[in-house]
Amino acid sequence: MSQAFNMPPILLVEDNPMDLDLTLRAFAKRKFSNSIQVARDGEEALAFLPRWAAGETMPAVILLDINLPKVNGLDVLRQIKSHEQFRRIPVVMLTSSREHSDLKAAYDLGVNSYIEKPVSFSKFIEVAGQIELYWCVLNERPV
Template identity: 40%
Template sequence: MKDSYPPQPPTILLVEDNPGDVRLTREAFERSTFDATIECVKNGDETLSYLDGCGDSRPYPQLLLLDLNLPKTDGFAVLEELRRNDERPRIPVLVLTSSNADEDVLRSYELSANAYLTKPDCPEEFIEMVETIESFWFEEVHLPPPPP
């Protein structure tokens, strides 16, 4: 892990309303060698509330895994709000969704998503995805330092 990264396990905010996908993602993190804290919210409103509560009471997550198809405020609206609000630190956002529609990919990147991933079909592929996320986003990429 990069020296500038916090010594404690990173926190990843999973934004997912499907309980089966939450379970698969959590199990993939548990079965991988990646030590991370996974916080989970079910919709865009909860995501923005979670982030509004970060700072003094809890640290900001180092990464967001964001589904697009959410009840209430959807993933696109979350991306819009994250990029519009300059008071929050820039948190890398990986769209993790079942859609592989070109218009969803394009719109996600236009709204400053850092990556677009299609959800794997089986648990083994979820584990591979988690290990790839860990390797790339927490070992190779230089992330911005957390806010003071």
């Protein structure tokens, strides 16, 4: 997807190939204006931090799974939210985890929203639209 009007990207951190494909198809169907960057594990997600520190455009929002290989989503969240420069980036846990302990831990670490992954494609499209509308259009980001 092209990055129209200099819109900041969305960082999608997802290791499950089927969930990744489903999410990207839902975003494509919604014709997002924001480009989508993908990290397939927590280590790849954390590799964005030095890039952002070097001046690469930070994302409008990070969609983060909890159950990731190498570095889990809660550890990724912890590192992002503990960093002075990056803690204001909105992070949405988009996860299949229904564990109350995961929900509580995510909010304790500063997650901005926690959404259980929808099962059906039509629901995924609906959630994608809500994410885009709120986090990429309505939400005011600090400069």
